[in-house]
Amino acid sequence: MKPLHFLKPDGTNSGLLLLIALALALFAWLLPGRFFTDSTFMSMAFQLPELGLLTLGMFVAILSGGLNLAIIATANLTSLFIAWVLLHFLPDGAGTGLQLLWLAIGLFGATVIATLIGVITGLMVTRIGAHPILVTLATMMTVNGIGIWLTHGAAVSGMPDVLRTLGSGSLLGVPLPLWLFFAAAGGLALFLGKTRAGKCIYMGGSNINATWFSGVNTHRMLILVYVISSWMCVLAGLVMMARFNSARMGYGDSYLLLTVLAIILGGTDPNGGFGRVTGVVLSLIALQILSTGFNLMNISQHFSLAMWGAVLIVVLAVKFFKGRFNDYRAVRLSQLRARLTHLTEKKEV
Numbered sequence: 001m002k003p004l005h006f007l008k009p010d011g012t013n014s015g016l017l018l019l020i021a022l023a024l025a026l027f028a029w030l031l032p033g034r035f036f037t038d039s040t041f042m043s044m045a046f047q048l049p050e051l052g053l054l055t056l057g058m059f060v061a062i063l064s065g066g067l068n069l070a071i072i073a074t075a076n077l078t079s080l081f082i083a084w085v086l087l088h089f090l091p092d093g094a095g096t097g098l099q100l101l102w103l104a105i106g107l108f109g110a111t112v113i114a115t116l117i118g119v120i121t122g123l124m125v126t127r128i129g130a131h132p133i134l135v136t137l138a139t140m141m142t143v144n145g146i147g148i149w150l151t152h153g154a155a156v157s158g159m160p161d162v163l164r165t166l167g168s169g170s171l172l173g174v175p176l177p178l179w180l181f182f183a184a185a186g187g188l189a190l191f192l193g194k195t196r197a198g199k200c201i202y203m204g205g206s207n208i209n210a211t212w213f214s215g216v217n218t219h220r221m222l223i224l225v226y227v228i229s230s231w232m233c234v235l236a237g238l239v240m241m242a243r244f245n246s247a248r249m250g251y252g253d254s255y256l257l258l259t260v261l262a263i264i265l266g267g268t269d270p271n272g273g274f275g276r277v278t279g280v281v282l283s284l285i286a287l288q289i290l291s292t293g294f295n296l297m298n299i300s301q302h303f304s305l306a307m308w309g310a311v312l313i314v315v316l317a318v319k320f321f322k323g324r325f326n327d328y329r330a331v332r333l334s335q336l337r338a339r340l341t342h343l344t345e346k347k348e349v
Contacts, residue, residue, distance in 0.1 A: 012267030012279050013267075013278055013279055013282055016265075016266070016279065016282035016283055016285075016286055017282065019286045020282070020285055020286050020289060023286060023290055023293065024289060027289070027296070030293070030297065031293065031296050031297065035292075035293060035296060040292060040296070043292065044288050044289065045174065045178045046167075046168075047288060047291075047292075048178060048181065048284060048288045049175075049177035049178050049180060049181035049236075049239050050177070050236055050239045050243065050252065051252075051255050051259070051262075051284065051288070052181045052185070052284050053180075053181055053184060053233075053236035053239060054072065054075060054232070054233065054236045054252065054259050055258075055259040055262045055263060055280060055284060056184060056185060056188055056232045056277070056280070057071045057074075057229040057230070057231075057233050057236065057259075058071055058259040058260065058263060059188075059259075059263050059277070059280050060188070060228050060229045060232070061132070061136075061226065061229045062263055062268060063192070063201055063202065063205050063225075063268065063272055063273070063275050064201050064204050064205045064222060064225040064272055065204060065205040065208060065271060065272030065273065066125065066136075066222070067132045067133050068121070068136050068229045069133065069137050069139075069140045069256070070117065070121065070136045070137075070139040070140040070143055071232075071233050071236070071256070072140075072233075072251075072252045072253060072256055073139070073143035073144045073249070074117055074139075074230050074233040074234075074237075075233040075234070075236040075237035075240065075251075075252065076147055076237060076240075076247065076249045076250065076252070077113065077117075077143050077146065077147045077237075077249070078110035078113055078114055078233065078234045078237045078238075079110070079237030079238060079240060079241040079251075080147055080150070080151060080156060080247045080248075080249070081106065081109055081110050081113055082103070082106035082107060082109075082110050082237070082238065082241065083106075083159065083241060084156065085102060085105060085109060086103065086160055086163070087156065087158060089102055090102045090160060096161070096162055099160045099161065100162055103160075103162060103163065107234065110234045110237070111231060114230035114231055114233060114234045117143065117226075118223070118227035118229060118230035119223055119227060121135055121136060121139050121226040122219075122222050122223030122224070122225065123223065124138075124139075126218070126219040126222050126223065127219070147249035148249050151248065151249065153249065155246040156246060156247045157245060157246035157247075158245075159241065159242070159245050159246070163241065163242050163245075164242065164245060166238070166239075166242040167239070167241075167242030167243040167244075167245065168242075168243075177242065177243070180235060180239065181239075184232065184235055185277050186277075188228075188232075188277055189276075189277035189278065191228075192277065197221070200221050201221060201225060202273055202274070203216065203273075204216070204218055204221050204222070204272075204273075205269075205271075205272025205273035205274070206272065206273030206274070236252075240252055254305065257305070257309060257312070258287065258308060260312065261283075261287065261308055261311060261312045261315070262280060262283045262284050262287055263275070263283075264312060264315050264316065265283040265286070265311075265315055266279035266281075266282065266284075267279040267283075270316065287308075291304065
């Protein structure tokens with residue numbers, strides 16, 4: 001059996017682990033007796049999954065060389081559908097088994113809606129040839145408009161007990177939403193690292209034309225990418241609805257920048273073709289620790305948002321100059337080898 005090389009630590013993961021350790025040490029020093037508490041870590045464990053699942057949806061799209069700006073709108077629309085099913089068809093006083101059955105039905109319908117959104121997005125990118133930013137921006141506006149029109153912008157609340165348990169329950173001391181996030185991350189890592197379709201996504205992100213000429217149907221590959229991205233949004237919408245005990249268009253709007261930041265910070269190439277789920281998970285943990293620490297220090301959320309934007313700019317700049325430096329070094333090494341080869345040939349003559 002081949003080793004799971006896509007789960008092995010690399011330089012990026014080592015750097016993220018160091019960042020996590022430094023952040024923990026910093027907040028332990030700045031917030032003695034307040035940061036290292038059970039309530040703080042449980043709060044982080046409950047907050048991480050919704051951002052994490054949205055980030056996984058964005059990660060697949062960026063890995064393929066695209067982008068999906070409609071992840072939050074898709075999550076909210078599908079959660080509204082699940083809420084509608086539960087509130088309109090679940091009988092009063094229903095037991096746990098019946099609640100789970102109708103929740104499964106709602107999830108199935110939400111998955112169908114997400115699949116439709118992903119297929120339409122993928123077809124527009126592949127058949128029309130529009131840029132993914134424009135396509136997903138149009139999808140986001142359309143989905144938001146549909147959701148607001150159906151609900152008049154109001155929240156749909158009053159979820160059954162089984163959903164509230166999902167939002168606040170735990171298993172073996174670990175919150176249920178975190179188990180769901182780890183399961184989704186592990187499944188996505190296995191899919192990308194061990195299946196032909198996953199490897200084709202990496203190839204397409206590196207060079208879509210070369211992938212096409214190698215015999216891969218890149219149209220179907222990109223449609224699959226946006227379908228998987230939308231499926232992750234269904235899980236994110238379920239977690240948000242369970243945490244807030246309601247569903248509404250507009251929940252999680254501030255997460256869009258953070259998903260991109262977590263992906264780039266996790267070592268993913270913004271142009272596609274390279275990135276690992278492990279790096280994304282570690283970067284999410286690091287960002288959650290920093291966000292919680294800033295909240296405990298009463299730092300303004302607006303300042304935090306500006307700081308995340310600045311961090312994203314810095315990370316992109318570092319990646320750009322690192323790439324230029326590597327190219328320069330490769331050229332210099334090639335020239336040096338050519339000179340050494342030329343001198344060796346002269347001596348032999």
